[in-house]
Amino acid sequence: MSDSWPRRRLLAILRGASEPLDAQELARITGQHVTTVRFHLDVLTKESLVRQFQQPPRGRGRPRIGYSAVQRSVGYQELAEVLADQLGSDSRRRSEAAVTAGRTWGAKLDAGDHAVESLEDAKDVTVTLLSELGFAPERDPAGESDEQVLVKMTACPLRDLARTHSEVVCNVHLGLIDEVLDRNGARGVVNARLHPFVEPELCVVRLELVAARRNPENRDLAVPVGADRASVGEPPLTSTSVGRMGPQVRNADTDIAKQSAQQW
Known part of the structure; x- marks a missing residue:
């Protein structure tokens, strides 16, 4: 034509x-x-x-x-895939760029004013944020302890794209959560980790006290999205270590961890 x-x-x-x-x-x-x-x-x-x-x-x-x-709608899924592919072939750089993009997104959002001084505060801020963005979050009491809180993401606006570009999509979401939490005072208090597709339609955000608060002699470790955990000195996930996070995340194939406060 x-x-x-x-x-x-x-x-x-x-x-x-x-x-x-x-x-x-x-x-x-x-x-x-x-x-x-x-x-x-x-x-x-x-x-x-x-x-x-x-x-x-x-x-x-x-x-x-x-x-x-015929009125054609914008193909946002296709556009997102094209943009994700433009971040290059190196998975670590793609992951880091995605976290940065997520943080930039988070900096532009009106995230309210809820001081994060505890895990409970971090949970409230995270659940509110994810609810507003359409992730249908649910708290998971079975996986909670004094050191961590689990939030289940039962929906995702970009789920299909995340299946093929998880190191980009999930890291954007992680950077967004990080930025909003840090803006509310979570830096040095709480870390966020994202476990994608622990079930076919379920991702999990794990909020945990930073390592320095649990053991002042240990540095908090960070694993970029899609990176090899061993390459940054963090032991690989095992059935035992994942099991401590609760039964809902036992099948996680990838642990997407928060960039450490020291890197920002």
Whole structure:
């Protein structure tokens, strides 16, 4: 269609029309013969660029066929995938760039004013944030302790993209959570980790007291999204270590950890 000026003109007219137009009306507007207009309309219809509507006849005769342009919605899923692919092939750099993007997003949000001084405070801020963004969060009391709180993300607006680009999508979400928590005073108090797809339709955010608060002699460790945990000195996840987080995250394949406060 793009190489046909008559069809582009017809499509532009139909997009600007407030109601369907028939071939006779379009022929009058464009100055083309009605048979030529019908030919172009047939092509546009086959390309799913216009849609036909039956209209009442003018006086006696058969019903008229009206045409209206198909309103195409923006393919946000496709756009997000293209943007994710532009972050390069190095998984660590993609992860770090995604965290930075998430933090930038979080800095622009109105996150309220709820001082984070405890795990309970961090949980409240996280649940509120995720609720507003459509993640349908649920608290998981079974996985809670004095050192951690689990929040289940039962929905995700970009779930399909996250299945193929988890190091990007999940790190954007992690950076967003990090930024909002830090803006409310969580830096040095609480760490956030994100465990994607612990079940086919479920991700989990783990909020935990920073290592320095549990043991002042240990530095808090950070694992970028998609990075090898051993490459940064953190032991790999095992059935025992994951089990301590509660039964809901025993099947996690990847542990997406918060960037440490020292890196920011």
